[in-house]
Amino acid sequence: MYTPDLAPLADSLTLSSLVAILPLLTIFLTLGALRWKAHWAGLTALGVAILVAVLVYQMPVGLVGLSATQGFTFGLFPIMWIVLNAIWLYELTVRAGRFEDLRAVIDAISDDPRVQAIIIAFCFGGLLEALAGFGAPVAITGVMLMAIGFTAMRAATVVLIANTAPVAFGAIAIPIITAGNLTGIDYQHIGAIVGHQTPFLAALVPLFLIFLVDGRRGLRQLWPLALVVGVVFAVSQYVSSNFLSVELTDIVASLMGLAAAVLMLQVWKPVGGHDALENMTHEREREQAEDPDPSAAGGALATATRTQVQLTPGKVFMALFPYLLVILIFSASKLVPPLTAWLASTDVKIHWPGLDGNVTNAAGEVTSSTVYTFQWLSSPGTLLLLTGVIVAIVYRMKIADAVDVYVTNLVKMRWSILTVASVLALAYVMNQSGQTITIGTWIAGTGAAFAFLSPILGWLGTAVTGSDTSANALFATLQQTAAEEAGLDPALLVAANTSGGVVGKMISPQNLTIAATAVGLVGKESLIFRKVIWWSLGMLVALCLLVGLQSSVLSWMIPVQ
Template identity: 35%
Template sequence: MTWVQAYDPLNNIWLSAVLAAIPIIFFFLALTVFKIKGTVASFLTVALSFLIAISIYNMPVHMATEAAGYGFAFSFWPISYIVITAVYLYKLSVKSGQFTIIRTSISSISNDARIQMLLVAFSFNAFLEGAAGFGAPIAITAALLVGLGFKPLQAAGLCLIANTASGAFGAMGIPVIVAGQVSGIDPKIIGQFLGTSLPLISFTVPFLLLMILDGMKGISQLWPAALVSGASYAIAQYLTVTFIGPELPNITSAIFSLVVLALFTKVWQPKEAMLLGAQQADKTEIPHLTGKMIAKAWSPFIALTLMVTIWSLQPFKRLFTEGGVLANTILHIPMPNLHNLVLKAQPIVTEQTPYAAVLKLDLISATGTAILLAAVLSIIMLKIPIKAALETLRETMQELAKPIFTIMMVLGFAFIANYSGQSSTLGLALAATSDYFPFLSPVLGWIGVFLTGSVTSNNALFGSLQQITAEQISVLPLILVAANTSGGVMAKMLSPQSIAVASGAVGLVGQEAELFRFTLKYSMVFLLVTGIVTFGQTLFI
């Protein structure tokens, strides 16, 4: 039996929107005011959303239950799979004793922690976002910063905020490609339009990171490095997205900014170095490292780069498409009481449309498998005993148990909100603001990413609504579809899913509320700027 979504259960879109927002508001207050642990807050949020779905939206209990189960399953595959393998790879590097050499090699570029932060949190983070996405960049780079002596909260917060520069074009441009699919606009055109504004945000991020880490002192002492890092990234991002497409901006920008900043440090260093953690304890002269030593130490991350790059190439992807040699390695499991039984209705879609619910188990083509293979190669290259490798895996699983539970709850809530129609109610309420909607359009994208933790999922959820609303209020659809992406990017730094991933990577389990508060104000400022820019674009385009 099918069930049709109803987006205004109280016959007043604003009252319905307030009701739909209750789980989100509760989650905000739980983390910021009541300081409830992420595991408890996320569980209660799921319970609230479930009760609203069955009692107010009249969603059948078995469908609401299965929507939550679908979210739980999706949280394991592919998200938790990626997080576990990424953190495992990092821990293998530490277990082998090679991370000391990695730290020393980074210090050989500059012993200043602020420059190290720009190299790792900004540039390397962007590279991993472009190649893998879905939490792996934050998990790996935050763990690297902790290994370099940064405090866990500081490391996780910096990496979450730095991810703002690269979120729109993550995982080889998938967010923009999906936006094009649901809106009917060429993804390359969407990418080019984003290229007129996002490089400006990217340019400011290194300065913001310095401000967060070391205040005005950091800006006054390190502005040349921030200028070089931000400008090189922004220029490469603009040129790539404008003349090539949305697939490669993160890769080219990250590599270019990394190389340019590293070369710049050969001719310029701050007069006063900022030392952290292990660097303060050990101020001895940096030992000479041979190329072979450095290559061996970095081999896990070289293997990671190689694997995720191969996994991102179109010839490799074609192996798994219909008719491909490895197509049978992808399992599609329909959720029996949910798949195509929930019907989307107007005005979210032009006519009643079945809402698919299929769990995709891509056993080989998953990004997590690429990272796992990199870990296996690392065990071989670093000659880590099998017993030690298995013990490291066990430790990783134990440490990530609570973050994975939080991710599971967050995705359960998101899927209930999506399948019950609660998230669409919020979207329609914002769309009802008419002339003010261009300013609020990025807020819709922000809500989408906060709910799902993914810019890609956000575009799949609200991309069509943005396009339909733009036509209704006589605004160029391209502007609002692009705003859905750029606004969504601003929520990645405090999405519950991202917070859980970062907390697990640096050992902040139970302190998610602190990390949430750390990133909240920056997300709000970036969102405000995005709203102003979008509104301005509708006036002049």
Template identity: 40%
Template structure:
């Protein structure tokens, strides 16, 4: 047995926290300064985390290694499986020529890169986040932008930053719903408070990403479109989160934003079309401009619908996969009487494997003396990647690609993603070691010692949690109860603290090792994770600071905003 000790180093919380920071600081150094390849940084960070867990936090070597294996399995299924199938779907549309039509259809709405990033990265990405989460939104929307002609680094960076707005309500509201269990506070109350924080960020994000991409002056040129995109999303997010619940804010906000902007662009066009520097020379000639115009008018409505069909099918299947009752059946946990769902449940049960992690299951005692269960959670049918694979099979018939080419494309995808999968498996393994050894909680407890300033630092707990785990859901489960207890002890409203954990967490998603690896894999930048981290790091700090200030004001001056 191993009992987590949060003051393992010198019986001192602060000193223990400083030691617990070593793997995180090493990871930043490895990627941002040393610029190691992602899989090298991931594997060595995992090794550093195991060494710190064993030497400083007295975790048995076997338990540390098995904890890493548990994380690695989760890194492959469901996360790695989503990346493989998402990129595979994109490659099918490219190989069959359907993506040329998709590109043309987007250009027919707007040729302006600033507006394309709002449609694809912000609105469409948010819809996928609401339906699936777990990396699929960034992978698919970033691949779409690259196909439209975006620089891969910019495409990945823009999608990671745009993904900030919807993360808290991702995957049918799971991050918010998950917090109800360990904290005892109703998910609806947490949803209301998050819905009184994130909409401010959601309204700002479209302007923010356009400024990053094109500069402040160029952003002002499309300000009307930015306002339509951001405010339609933010208002819908507030209304749904406060009056409906945590399940639908992303899906409804994304749809309203997408259609509002598309309709608005039918009546309003920017005075100048913004393209990237490399494209300016091409667009300067009348022949090129005429060619673009002809391309956008070549295809019929039926052809455009067929080209988008793989992603429409994907959206429909992922949405079905996200319905709570169906999700239970797919995982083999349905206990109702519906005959169809019972049949699905039987298949889901047969394809769900939950073997115990040898030498780790119920061998770690947490601070309250309760043993922690440890299983390899392999839900084959329930995984979002399986939903995407089904979309790939249907797409085979839509695009008429032969089975031989279908399998060849799948093999090419696996070969391209072998190093990104290693990266993802290692960084999720690092997260599991950090959690199992108690290092994550040590860091959280040290931040909780900030007393009256805790409302300002509260979002940093969520930011740190998402950086470590790559998931707002995991960060909420990790620090939710600590947030509640600390808030009550310093006179902060506990619902505000829980919301701050989730809202702060969304700003850490763009620098999470897991998210960085996913984004790079999707756009063909495997091995260049350091460049993407350097791109997103400063923006992550800026956005979490906004949440910190907002939470502090809501706790002291704007208390009327708390439900």
């Protein structure tokens, strides 16, 4: 039986934390400064985590190895299972010749790439996050932006930053429900508080996207649309989380944001779209000249060449069919209680051999994280596979073609699969050896000032695991305990953990790899990291300030339970 010591190094929480954070520093250093390929960065950080677990935390080598294998398996299934099938679904549309029809449909709404970034990455991506989560929105919207002519790097950065707004309420509010189950605080109350935090970021994200696509000129020309969509999304997120349904918050917000964009475009036409599109075309040509076949490195790429397509109602429906089917299948699986219950009943709980029952948390309680849930049917990846099979049948594709697309993608994604699996192995070793909780306990020891720092734990947990749900599983009870000891509102800090996670997702190696895979930049995750890290840190600082003020002078903002 292994029980982690919170301060294994000289009984000093500070020294122990400085050692425990070494695996994370390894990731950030190798990706951000040394620009290593993501799989080498992930494997190196995993090696550092193993050494710290064995030499400093005195965790038996066998348990360390078993923790790594459980995390590695979780990285393969469900995480990369989801990404593989999401990209396969998109590639089917390319192989079936529906690619140009989809681009024409998007152009019919607006041929301005700045508008398209808001509609696809922010609105549709938010809907996918609400229904699927776990990287599917980044993968699907990434290849869709590539489809309309975005360069690979611009598409990756746009979808990663767009994915911040809906994460807290993603996958039918699973992060918030998890926090409620662990702390005993009503998850509806936690969700209501989150609804007083994340909308402030959501309102600004479309403006950030416009700046990423077309700089200051884009902001001058398109700020009215970006602001309207952002504010409508934010207000809808607030209203739904506080007065309608925490679970449906992102669905309501995304659809309202999309409706606002479409309605506004009927009465207001942005200028400068042609110039932005021309600049993007030149940028794409330069990118292709430098790397004629980036798809060889992995990921689904669409040609930038535009052809004239005569749209008919039938072509419009067939172009949108895969995405309408995704919404239909995921909505049914999440929102129809009998179907949701039946899918959940097919999950297989696997008590990880040799590990389960032999690891406790710092309080001496046997941890439940050593139980692996095999969601062979309820996984979003399986639902995406089902969607792809139906799409292939409706598109009348040959079985050999559909299988060839799948196998080709699997081979191209081999390094991405290794990266994500190694990062999840790293997360499990850090979590089960006690490294993560040491860092969290150290940060939580700042007393009343902890209110300003509490989002950092959520940011940290999500950066490591790639999941806001996992960040809450790690730190929700710690936030609750620290709040009670410091005389702060426990629900506020548990909500802050969730909100902090939304700005950490864009820099998680898992999500960086998914984005790189989707757009064909495998091996260049470090470049994407350097593009998004400052956005992540900037939003984190703003969130820390907001939560700190909500614990004091802005306490009137927090709803009463």
